[in-house]
Amino acid sequence: MHKGRKRPTHQADKSKSYPVTEPMELLPFLIKNISGAGRNVVKSILAHGQVSVDGKATTAYNYSLQPGHTVTVSKERIQEKPPMEGLSIMFEDEHIIVIKKDAGLLSVSSDSAKENELTAYRQLMAHVRTENPKNRIFVVHRLDRDTSGVMMFAKSEAIQQQLQNSWQDTVQERIYVALVEGTVKKEKGTVSSWLKESKTLKMYSSPYPNDGLHAVTHYKVLRTSKSFSLLEVQLETGRKNQIRVHMEEIGHPVVGDKKYGARTKAIGRLGLHARVLAFIHPVSGKLVRFETDIPKLFLKPFQAPVQP
Incomplete structure (x- = not known):
């Protein structure tokens, strides 16, 4: 290795x-x-x-x-680290980098992305190469462009493979907060379905068991108002757009998520944030946990209007 x-x-x-x-x-x-x-x-x-x-x-x-x-x-030329846009490094050692990504920043280039578009991947590659031009980073998992929060990259192919092959066992917690439309009545619940991708690249739940990738999402209500609910969402599986599909399915699409049924743009961005990532470190074997705050924007719909 x-x-x-x-x-x-x-x-x-x-x-x-x-x-x-x-x-x-x-x-x-x-x-x-x-x-x-x-x-x-x-x-x-x-x-x-x-x-x-x-x-x-x-x-x-x-x-x-x-x-x-x-x-x-x-004694040597000082290599200044390039400035980071739309992300900050939470942790880095010789094996992994953990970042907090802002909404709006692509994790990695997509087919539809412009060739020189800024991505988390591209910026982190430049970051590790200031130390050694041969250094590289490797994608382990992704966050949608409009989702903010904690994300991890590997610094070698061997670590990337190790993390991806043992992802279900390695990751102990993946907790999101989701701002969704409407009042969620059930205090907690689980959504389980088989996800497939349509020709238009939209994910949906198949009505047939074992048809697609099994996806399990647990949620609990943190706050509610007449129009919105703030949920803590725990992923048992990490499928593409999983939370967004499952929230639409229970009749409470994620705020700002027009693709999956949202009618409001209450906070000017997608109401989804990867708040906690906890996993077994691939080399030390120790449990490491990274937690971020709930974005202030997500709490705005629950604040009482100021009386004139």
């Missing part, structure tokens, strides 16, 4: 930091502080992007330093 290079927890052997105690421009500061380095050597270090101020690389000779700044000089 390919092992990724371990990221050093500190760079003491590769870099040196200097605290700034008085206002000064960067070039004279470096000449003063880097022992045995002449002006041309210092200029070369700067030009090669080996200097950062408070963690941000700069090549400006006249950068205005202030007391409290920390200047770091690295």
Whole structure:
């Protein structure tokens, strides 16, 4: 199995930091502080992007330093991680990356996506390659573009295969919150059906047993109003669009989900968020759990209007 290079927890052997105690421009500061380095050597270090101020690389000779700044000089060019759009990294080690994805960001490119469209996959690939151009990431599971929440990627093909082959046993919890239309009367329930995909790529429940992929969804009501319900949804199986199909089936489509019967756009996005992902780590064998907050937008329909 390919092992990724371990990221050093500190760079003491590769870099040196200097605290700034008085206002000064960067070039004279470096000449003063880097022992045995002449002006041309210092200029070369700067030009090669080996200097950062408070963690941000700069090549400006006249950068205005202030007391409290920390200047770091690295033996190698400082590789700045590319900025992330629509996602944040919750956890990363040499085997996996766990992210929180925003609604609207594609997990991976789809057939209908534009060629250079931003995806979580593409951004994370760029992220791991700043450390080593040969690094890669591998898709383990997906979230729909309009669903937000916790998602995991593997950092080697072996880990990807291991996770996918043992997914049902490895994943201990997959909990979503769903904002749905109407008042769900039953406090908790389970929907079980066989899912198939139509020619128009819409999933539906087959009326015949064993016809399609078995899908099981458990739900419990967190809040209700006259028009909406907030549900905690636990997946026993992870089929494409499973929650969306099952919510439509019980007569309470997910808010904003026109494809599966919704009539409202109450929050300007799909009312589905992958809140918790807990699984057995593929290498350490330990249970790891990642939890996010319920998006504030999902609570809006239940807040009393402010009296004028």
